[in-house]
Amino acid sequence: MSYLQQIQATAQQMAEAISSVLGMEVTIVDSQLERIAGTGLHQETVGQKITGKSIYQKVLRNGREYIVNDVTTFDDCHTCDRRAECKELAQLCCPIMVGADVIGVIGLIAFSRERQSELRNTNDRLLTFTRKMAELIAAKAVEEASRARLLLVKNQLETVLNFIAEGVLAIDHTAKIISINYAAEKMLGVKASQVIGLTLGEVLPGTPIPEALRSGVGFHDREVSVWLKGRHHHYLFNATPMRSEGAICGVVASFRSFYDWRESSSRLPKISFDQIVGDCPAMLVLKAEARRAAATVSTVLITGESGTGKEVFAKAIHSESNRGEQPFVAVNCAAIPENLLESELFGYEEGSFTGARKGGKPGKFQLADKGTIFLDEIGDMPLSLQAKILRVLQEKHVDRVGGLQPLPVNVRIIAATNRNLETMIQEGKFREDLYYRLSVYPLSLPPLRERQQDILLLARHCLQKHTRVYTSEVTGFSPAAIKLLQQYHWPGNIRELENVTECAVIRAAGQLIDIGDLPARITQPTPPALPAARAEPAEKQAITGLLETYGKSVEGKKQAAKALGIGVATLYRKIRKYQIEG
Ligand SMILES: Nc1ncnc2c1ncn2[C@@H]1O[C@H](COP(=O)(O)OP(=O)(O)OP(=O)(O)O)[C@@H](O)[C@H]1O
Structure with a gap:
């Protein structure tokens, strides 16, 4: 719809008003030469396109004003094929402009000798008046267009809001x-x-x-x-x-x-033990033990390096237990600042400290009521809180921060760590009594490098996952790539394997992932391991560099951890260890 079509009724009213004041006939056409308004003889053709040769075409083309005092001396009229039927004697027209665009034309027309001489004698005055009218029409058209745009945006916003x-x-x-x-x-x-x-x-x-x-x-x-x-x-x-x-x-x-x-935040898509990829003897034993643990309500302690699948096991134990329909709430004890961990775990009462929320806040134990709480990185839990966890285990209730009454909870605890808790006990950093309460069912996950026969199985599993996501044509690995994958020592375990496969799927040009699609650390022989003391600054530098690249927000840390092939929790631990400003 053209600018002027949107204000057709107003344009017609203005044309009639101008006509009654000046005694001339008035017409308004838009940029497509459609007559938008007209008085006298032209009223009948409102809505129709002007045919034949017309002065309006010239105005639209060059944006200039025209005065034709006498059509008989005007060249364009001589060659016009509507000349015989045209009754116009003289005409004055002005462009209707929006910025530099000509959106239409307004014309004053004389059909009688009397109006013709009036037009000739008062050219300047009429031109000034018509110019002003053209400006008014343009302003009205712009106003209407922005009103229509606002209405459109309002309707779009309402649709979006109602969809949420x-x-x-x-x-x-x-x-x-x-x-x-x-x-x-x-x-x-x-x-x-x-x-x-x-x-x-x-x-x-x-x-x-x-x-x-x-x-x-x-x-x-x-x-x-x-x-x-x-x-x-x-x-x-x-x-x-x-x-x-x-x-x-x-x-x-x-x-x-x-x-x-x-x-919705704590209910999981179920994970069964059959979905845990791996059939090396160690994994078969582990799955059998985990199945036994799932059949009880006992506490489970899962140990293993970062990325070995501790959380996957915890979820499967929960899913296959009789609490499987209830919430599974995971808490990463290393990722929550120490001063917030207690209120995160146990919640707090309204007004219990400055800044406490109105209405208080439920803790993770409360959210996990009747279900399972997964305390990941339990080795990073401060000693003071270890005592409180022990109390929950023994007395089956939590004390909200600032709360007067203990709150009964029915929660199964699965804890996990990649730290050596026994060493920590000797160093006085982990409570021995808690360790024994937690490790009723201890499960120790082997690192990937000790699961040689599972590497290819897991690599193919990851490949399938990523080819689905990236709708890739890749179907497998070349023999040379398989050899390298099996030789590599996988310090980041399955998480690293997932990342390597994802990058390779993106890089691969053919149907098979080949050596060139794998990262250099896998394709180039590993340099002899540096002594720990010398390796640390390089790791620190890498972490600092990645945090600078991705930023220190939670999202930035997730990306940095992904790039390093380690879990976020492990990254947090390293940030603390190297005292990197996080
Ligand atoms: N047996 C497995 N089969 C398929 N995928 C697995 C298996 N084990 C782990 N994964 C995948 O590897 C990734 C890391 O697993 P998970 O988070 O359970 O490790 P984690 O030991 O808890 O790591 P962290 O100690 O860093 O928290 C996940 O994306 C998980 O889906």
Whole structure:
């Protein structure tokens, strides 16, 4: 639709008004030569395209104004094929401009001798007037176009908002609701038409959203209990202030049911022992032991180097136990700062410390109630917390930070570490009593280099996974590549093998992954191992360099760990070990 088609009704009104003031006939055409408005004889052809030779074509082409005092002396009229039927005697026309673009033409036309001489005698005055009218029409057309664009964006935004499964609502600077999506309507049992314009407190009392409006600081995953229509509701809220020219003009908040979140974030796609790749004798024994552990509620301690599959085993034990339908909550004890670990694990009561969230926060043990908690990197847990874990194991309840009453929990613990806990006990860094409570079922995963016969099996498994993701044509490995994969010492274990296969799938040009698709550390003979003391600075340098490349955020660390072929937890441990600024 052309600019002028969008304001057709207004253009017609303006043409009639101008015509009644000047006594001339008026016509307006758009950039496609369609007559948008017309008075007198031209009213009948509104909506039609102008045919024949026309002065409007010239105006549209060069953006200039034209005055034809007498059509009989105007060259273009002589050669026009509509000359016989044309009743126009004189004409004045102006381009309608938006920036440098000619979007149409407005013309004043004389059909009588009287109007013709009037037009000739008052050329300048009429031209100035018509120019102003052209500007007005252009401004109206631009206004209408931006209104239409805004409406389109508004409709697109509404569609996006209504598509989101989370509840979303926005308030203005006076805390009045200005927008609410379909999911929020359903969760709160309201209709947008009823609540838009009401204050948030009238619709959803007791949320911390107004705090974000006052302070200008948003929040993330805040647990909020509200009493609504005679029922207690438990939500997780996010909120962020909206700003316009630096000033806070409202808040947009999203929320979801706390219980739905708990279920979706902790329920796993089931992993069975059959899905754990590996049939070397050590793995067969391990799987049999793990199956036995799954049939009990006993605590399991899984040890093994980073990337050997400790978490995979923990998930399979959970999935195949009679808690398989209940939550599996994994906590990486090395990745959470020591001062936050206690509240992360056990939760806290409202107001228990400065900055504590309204409504408190459930701990991971509470979230894992009836299910399994996986305490990864347990060797990195501070001694003070080790005592508390022991208490949970013995007394089957947790003490929330700032809480008065112990909270009963029914949680199975699976712990894992790549540290030597026995050495740590001798060094006084790990509690012996906790070690024995945890290792009711000890499982020790062998490093990949000790699972020679599984290397190819695992490499093919990883290949299948990555070819699916990258829709690659690669079907296998060349014999030379297989030989190298089997000779390599795999310090990053299965995680490293996954990364190597992924890179190779991306690099491979043919159907088989060949030597050239493998990284240099695998294809070039390994230099003799450096003594640990000399190797450390190189590792430190590599970590520092990667953190500079990827950044020190959680995401950056994940990428750095991936590049190094180690787990994030191991990276955190190394960051601490080398005292790298993280
Ligand atoms: N037997 C296996 N079969 C298939 N994939 C496996 C197997 N073992 C591990 N993996 C894969 O290897 C990667 C590393 O496994 P996992 O995270 O369980 O190791 P981890 O020992 O817990 O490592 P970290 O100590 O660094 O946390 C994962 O992507 C996992 O899916």
